[in-house]
Every structure is written in C-alpha cells, then in structure tokens.
Amino acid sequence: MSVTLADIARATGLSASTVSRALSDPDKVNPRTRDRVRKIAQDMGYVPNQVARSLTSGRNDLIGLIVPDIANPFFPPIIKAVQARASAKGKTVLIADVDEHPSDEIQRARVMRKRVDGLVVVSPRTPDDRLDQLAELSPIVFVNREVKGAASVIIEDSEGMREAVEHLTALGHRRVGYLNGPRRSWSNTQRQNAVREACAAHGVELVEFGPFEPQIQAGVRAADLVHASDVTAVIAYDDMIALGLMARLNERGVRVGPDISVIGIDDSPMSGMAYPTLTSIHVPGSEAGARAVDIVLDLADAAGDTEPFVVQLETRLIVRSSTSPVRER
Amino acid sequence: MSVTLADIARATGLSASTVSRALSDPDKVNPRTRDRVRKIAQDMGYVPNQVARSLTSGRNDLIGLIVPDIANPFFPPIIKAVQARASAKGKTVLIADVDEHPSDEIQRARVMRKRVDGLVVVSPRTPDDRLDQLAELSPIVFVNREVKGAASVIIEDSEGMREAVEHLTALGHRRVGYLNGPRRSWSNTQRQNAVREACAAHGVELVEFGPFEPQIQAGVRAADLVHASDVTAVIAYDDMIALGLMARLNERGVRVGPDISVIGIDDSPMSGMAYPTLTSIHVPGSEAGARAVDIVLDLADAAGDTEPFVVQLETRLIVRSSTSPVRER
C-alpha cells in the first residue's frame, strides 16, 4: 500500500519515533538526521496518515461546519470564508448540510465530534434547548445565534433595519410590509423585532406577512399577498424571498421600484444581478465565518479556560434600484 | 472524557470484542447479549470514535469532494446532491474548495486520501497530466471530465448546444457569438467544439470572444465587446458570464430579448430569477453528483476489480425569455 513511518525508519536505519520527530517536531533531533530523514521521506512519497495521527494526538486538523442549506446563496460565501480561514491555519473543513432540517443537527454534530477539532454551527432554526445540547460538544461556535454559555458570532440586525426603514420613509413610504421568515427562526425573531422597533420609531405603519420559507417559491407566493394589500414597500426576511417576490411582481406587470419598493436582507451575491438590482441589508456573512474559525481554533487550543466569546457584527443598508420614491396615487 | 468501548465492556462484564460486535456486527452475538449491550451503550451515551474505527477497518464513512468554487451557483446543487446521496449511504462529505486554483488539487487530494473512502473531483480546469496523478488515488471519480483509465461522469454538451443553435436559427439569428470560458478549461473545449459544429451544421456564422473567467465581472466586460460587434445572439460559456452580460446590457439600455438574445449554460438556479429570465442549456449537475457518489462507493467496495465506468449525461435547452426573434434592422 502506501509508505508508512516504519518504512522510512527501515530505509534510514532509524526508529519510527525518531522519524516521527524529524518530521513533526524538528527541534528534537539532530539537524543532520532531520534533513536526511526529510529527504528520504520526500523521495519515498511519504504522506502521513492523518487518521493514525489523530488517534494519538487528538488533533484532527479538521473543523466541522454545519449549515442549513448550501443552495441558499447566502451560505456559500460563508462557507468559502470558513474554508479560506481554516485553510490558512492548516485545517480542512467538514461540511454538513442539514437541509433546513434542524433535528439532524445534533446527530450530525455528535458524529463529527471526534473527527474535528471544533465545530462552527450556522443554525438559525434549531430550538434553543437543542442548541444547549450542542453547546456541550465544545469547542463550538455559533454563527448568527446567541446561545447562553457558548461562544458566538452574532449579527446585529437593528442598525441595518433602522437604515432600511429610514431610507423608505425618506422616499415617502408610510405603509411598509415585512415578510416573516420561518416561524422558529432565531434570525427572524431578531429581524422582526428590529423592523417593529424601527417602524415604531419612524412612525411607519407595519404590515406583517408570513411566515415564509427562505426560498424563491415562498417569495413568489408572497407577491400576490403583498400586491393585494396596500403597502407601498416591502422588506423581506431574506434575499431569496425578495427575489421570488420581485420575479412574480415583474411577471404580473408590477414594476418593482416605481410601483412598489422591495428590500431584501443578506445582500447575497445575486442582489446585484437581479432586475431591478435589489436594495438589501448587507449581512457580513464572510466576516462572521472567518471570525468563527478564529474563535473555534482559539477554543480548541485553550481547552476551555477562555470565557465564552461573543462577537457582534453590524449590518448596513446597500441601496440599489428596487427602492424608489412612493408612487403618487 | 468520553465513553469508550472498554467502559462498556466493564459495565457489561463482557470483553471489548464482544461489545464491538454487538454494536457493529449484530449477527455474531447472541441477540440477548446484543440488546443488553446496546441498551447499556445507549444509556452511557456511547458514541463510537470514528477515528479509531477508521484506523483498523480502513473505512472512513467519508467521501471527499473537490470543487473549483463553491460560490459559483452551479456547484451548490452538485454539492447538495453529493451530500444527499452520501448521507443516504451513511457517509459524510469532506469538501475542498480549490478556489479555481488547480495546482492545489493534488495536494488537497493527497491529504484527504487516507481520510476518505473515495474522492469525487469536479475539476474543469486542471491540466490532463495532473489529473493522471490524481487518478492514481483511487477510488476516484471525475465529474464533467474524461480521464483515461479513470471513472467519470461526463456531461455531453453537444445535444444541448445543437438545440440552442437550432433555437436561435428558428428565431432568425444568423450571426451568433460565443463567449469562451477559461482557456484551459476542459468544459470550454467541449462547448467550443459543440458550438462550432452546431453552427456549421446550421449555416450560422460564429464569432468567438474571450476567454473569460466564469464570473459575473467577466460577463460585464464581455457585454461591451458583444455590443460593439454585430452578432444578434450570444451563447455564453456559463450562466455567470451570461448574467454579467445581461446586467451590463440592461444598464446600457440594450434590451436583452428584443435587441439581443442571450443563452447561458448550466441552468443554475439563478437563471429563472434573472431579468429577463435566462434561456440556458440545462446541465444535470445534481444527477452527475449523485451518480458520482454511487460509482465511487462501488469502487470503494469492489477494491479495484471493476473496469473504469464512464457515465454520460445529456444536456438540453431550457427556453426562457432572454431569447427572441431577431430584430429587424
């Protein structure tokens, strides 16, 4: 099969332990021996067996990432950021897509447990009590979700939401719709509260719709509800819903922008490519991912003696062409 | 720390081997013992250490997936399909995003080697000779890429391309542009050949542009080139380029559809959400992913005595609103 430490030991006339040290703990052997070992290992095409290595050392050079849905364009940039950061620190990423199916998470996390050095969990939907179970599987970091006693990177919706509502009022909108996300979504609770507060603060009347799943189709469905109501602007739980909404409104001959303003949340890569381009609240997913990796690796090193970190990231409004002054009636 | 086999052995008064069998090879122990062991294991919260398990058994219950760019919306559906299929067979997926950086692939693959039961590689860009090196790391399956002596799932562009050109001629187009993908891309070579043949067969004049990277920005840049030429329709290497193209054309006041027809390739989820909705050649990525998993797992079981599988999948044209009859001049 493949070349093992023992093979190299034989080839060099050294013991496996020396070879092991020469390769991974350079200071403990004579420089001459070290170089000789390394050269031979190289020549023989030696690749350390990570599995065996993990077994003794406990290190895996792997970090686990749990996301609800890779196909939702909000997540790939996060995943990419996590990968990039992990890769920079010599780790690989083990991904589990739980398919918006929260009940899988604990199961998946348990299985991953011994295989990874730490877990990054993006899980807007899982109920709190389940998350507590997860939290015991430290080191673990939650993204966009606050869990008591656990580290997390949370994204503060209120500022972006405030900007969004302010933007709409500046355009003359007085009745604004909000399309709720999934019922049990932590993010939705945050966003819902944020929009309520912002509207109250600006004297804007808020009309809520939903809940909706974060998918195009749900937005399509939402469009007709919105159209039948008398709101002049809509803020959607996320870009997916906003995009579906716009597609359907376009189809029905309603001009997004002139006839009705639409704001998404996430600022996913598609916002700029939709028609019209979608005004959206930028959520710093990539940054959150990168920070999460940093934290989880710190946690892994520190072996639990650090206190639970909570990093807050801010959102902000990106204005594009899906929002315009309210149409005169 | 956590509960090990030995703990359960102690608790049950059995030996570790019996416990092991009771848990993973049910037929070899007395049903009564088996149930007792399982119950106790359950109660004690035993979770097998996958790492240790892999070391002896050689099985990892992990399959590796190498993709060029998660952020390209063509890939998430493939990843999802791979995950789903793998998950159905009790495997988890280890993803490596090589960031359109082919030179990383072999390195990443080597590191993964011992950790996974098989490798699925989606790698349109890597040069052939490197791929040969990869191919030795069997079990391995290439998606959308033919490698001699190795299993692969390839996607035959010619049929879809034929339909696309036929569609355009039916709409009266006689001068058609093709936006080339990256220079060293295997897919692009396939597509380029396919479009040349199809145009020749239909007596359509073909004007080639590019190469372009498979990214929005490249499409934006392409737009001005296309606009300055006299083609009445364009087929882009992929949807990313097509979408960037459309965005820029829109911006310049050129109406995609009425003024110029655009066809993408991949039929990524965004095609239906762009404006106008994008006519695109559907590439069965999900199916390819699923098939690849099946094959790689077969390969892993069969330990090399099967001959290299090559599965061919067909493409077909999905007509939407970015293609219209040629405008009268």
Added chain:
DNA sequence: CTACGTGACGCAAACGGTTGCCGCAAGGAA
C-alpha cells in the same frame, strides 16, 4: 580519573477500535 549533565535517539505503551482465530459449553445425533 570520576561524576555528572546533556543531546540524540530508541523502547514501548498508548490512542480506541476491529477481526482472525481459538476455546468452551451446550445441544443434537448416534
């Protein structure tokens, strides 16, 4: 010249399971 410190390396025990082989006891057949 002896004693002791130190650097370089080897020994062997883990890590937590899996698995081939063997022994033992119970049951069935002769």
Added chain:
DNA sequence: TTCCTTGCGGCAACCGTTTGCGTCACGTAG
C-alpha cells in the same frame, strides 16, 4: 453415554502515529 457440531464470546494482534521516559555516549567540570 459419547462424540461432534455449532454458536457464543474472549484473546491478542494490529492499524500508523505520538510521546514519556530511559539509555547511551560524549563532553565538561571538579
């Protein structure tokens, strides 16, 4: 009753590395 079969479970080796500790030789100081 005796012998053989069969089922069940234990023993121990092994997977490939890491790592604590011991050994050995050499150099230096007393």
